[in-house]
Amino acid sequence: MNQPLKIGHRGAMGHVAENTLESIEKALDLGVDGIEIDVHLCQTGELVVYHDFTLERLTDGTGEIAMKSLDELKSLKINGQFEIPTLLEVLDLIDKKCMLNIELKGLGTAFEACKSIQLYTEAKGWTFDDFVVSSFNYDELKTVYNINKDIHLAVLTESDIELATNIAQSIKAKAIHPHYFLLDHNEVKYLQNSGYKVNTWTVNAPEAIARLTSYGVDGIISDYPDRL
Template sequence: MKTANIGHRGAKGHLPENTLASFQKAIDLGANGIELDVHLSADGQVIVMHDETIDRTTDGKGAVKQQPLAVLKTHRIDFQFEIPTLSEVFDLVDRKVLVNIELKVFETAEPVVLLIEKYVLEKGWQYSDFLISSFDWLALEKVRALHAEIPLGVLTSTDLDLAIAFAKVINAETIHPYFHLLTDENVARMQTQNVKVYTWTVNEFEDLHRVTSLGVDGIITDFPDRL
């Protein structure tokens, strides 16, 4: 089976991360999935942003959760791009590729589930068009408690054994290990337990070749054109 090509924060190697332009670029470069990060605004909107603050990536300052959507929309990424909402990304993608939503904080779990349910019920999407992942395993437990069908991915940068055990508990579809953790043996072990292996963030040709040779199911990369 062909390895899933998932653009990390869009096509972060080409355009500013977590922007609509970056997500479109990933699609244009042949990605069959995009990965993005979410926080909540002060008025409860699901905002696509990696950091807790907008300081690093925009011309503004302050925590995402302390600013309403209208204020966040006045700031610019790289002097030209708006901060997108998750629904704006869904509208752009329009079921063309998988959307992998990484929950950065626990509080995003329920609003993201509600938004996914809306797109399935009102706009003809399938639950399989989405994948929710997180390092916050409590957030993943919350998603699973709210909804049995939304695919889940367990993120880990350290302990694969724990991730495998937890994936069983919440009936996760995927495990997302840091690529340096991977070996032939542990990739095979995860796959024999009916979970797919989506590894991150793999950018160099040598590393891409190595993880592809291990037979992973998906690769999250800043450069979808290198896969």
């Protein structure tokens, strides 16, 4: 049985604050095959790496991330100590050591994500195989598909695998990223036989990791990639 890819969720958020350079560094230290991060477009046009649409849960700031300039965001602290990174800072840190799964969270993120991927494939020695772009926002995925057919797409779902496969078909996605509750052995085989990689999230309990591994999933996204 093949071992699934070890993918760190928002870096290694079980160990260090999510979506920070320090968390990504920890995931690299743990020998991951891939890292999953979330991106939003801030007011000044940069892609920043952050999960929520608002700042309250993790930072000393308030309000919507999309309404803040990069300077304003850089002045905030996550858990009192970490900076909100940009996508480019994350790319420079990873430096082709593993695959990067960029989840498009905020609106209008597709164009800038494509621009960044294009830059790093053309000028920095990355390949399109080093990237996966995923989202629950299927319009953003369609925008990526319309801009650059070489970018590998993954459709996220936590409720409806059939809808996800229909979307995947329309944008020639490489993968489906279902919540692990949706999966059993037959579902995984069906998706793989339909031509999709199956990377599932967010799997932390050792017994769940063992079960998903036995189903033959292609990748497991976990807060604790050292458990994979």
